[in-house]
Amino acid sequence: MEKIMEAKKLKNILLVDDDEIYNHIFTLSVDAIDPDIRLHIEKGTDKAINYLASLKSHDQGFPDLILVDINMPLKDGYEFMKLFEQHFSSLYQDTLIYMMTSSIIMDDKLKATQFTSINGFKVKGDVVATLKEIIEEGFNV
Secondary structure, eight states, rough: OOOOOBBBOOOOOEEEEOOHHHHHHHHEEEEEEHHEEEEEEEESSHHHHHHHOOSSSSGGGOOSSSESSSSOOOHHHHHHHHHHHTTTTTTTTTTTEEESOOOOOOHHHHTTTTTTTEEEEOOOOOOHHHHHHHHHHBBBO
16 A cells, blocks of 8 residues: 655645534644645545546646545545546556545555555544654655
8 A cells, every 4th residue: 555656845735525624624734734735625525536637737736645534425535536546546646645534443444455546544633743644754844
């Protein structure tokens, strides 16, 4: 599941999560870590896939990091990953993708390993600490 990549600067994040409170906390956390990072939030799989399809070039803010909540209504994070790998994996080869969950069920982590595009799996908790950890793992700080 871990990809070895050359570290780069984090400029754009796509957060795919339906939880309004988490999204608000995440926004505040990104601003606290680095106000120059652009954050785009989509509250569901279809909206996130449509957003990615609307980006025509890296100049339009292709995400360097995609964080996908597993548990969402209608289509969950695994459905997002299926669609992502079918339509976008070649366009977003340099994008780091982490699955996120508030669940501690180990089956979630095992299921995430079926997707080659996923770089990691994080349990939601301290948003700032988790985001800093992700940045240290994959980006120049």
